[in-house]
Amino acid sequence: MIYWIMGKVQLGKGLGKPQLEEIVAFLQSITGVIPEDALTIPLIPSME
Template structure:
């Protein structure tokens, strides 16, 4: 899947995050990120790999531009967010508690 806009430029980030490449230094890993499930997406903000966006609605609007090259209307964003909220269930406890950091 290609992208129509640069993520860092779209959100106003000064740093271009190279993703997994920053760890592996393998060219094929540039801009590769682990993508979580959409389950409970309405309860798991902030959004994106860097936590740059607080609002699910704003996240949907940004991805409409980056992935579809579309400026979604407020109604379209609302419909998508309504659907995403239907994916909400009980949040597992391990998602609610930060993991212990190694000493």
């Protein structure tokens, strides 16, 4: 369900069941290690 919403909101397209199944299969196939700097929340400078 979330992928259908993402397609509609982010792409402006209604995705069909076959397309959603392909997206889910792709996302589940991704492997690897997340870089440490990607896990750190950046500090935003103060406006003061």
